[in-house]
């Protein structure tokens with residue numbers, strides 16, 4: 001579950017401070033974007049993170065929690081680690097499989 005979807009008491013402190021409410025975070029308006037399978041949407045999510053005031057806190061938290069998937073702190077996570085890009089679903093191409 002995305003931390004922003006959790007009750008306020010379970011969110012990281014930086015997200016519940018009175019001066020920086022969760023409603024001010026870029027990912028609140030379209031949380032699905034941050035868990036998209038589409039490369040263009042993943043890039044759009046990363047761009048929103050780039051202007052987020054809690055980006056480093058978010059990234060550190062995601063690394064500590066070993067987030068299984070999604071864009072966190074401007075990085076794409078898969079099974080707890082940062083990856084450069086998401087592979088399309090399905091079987092690998094024959095040329096790639098033979099290499």
Ligand code: SF4
Pocket residue numbers: 025026027028034048049050052053054055056058059071072073074
């Ligand atoms: S860095 Fe990205 S995922 Fe993290 S709170 Fe900010 S907008 Fe949301």
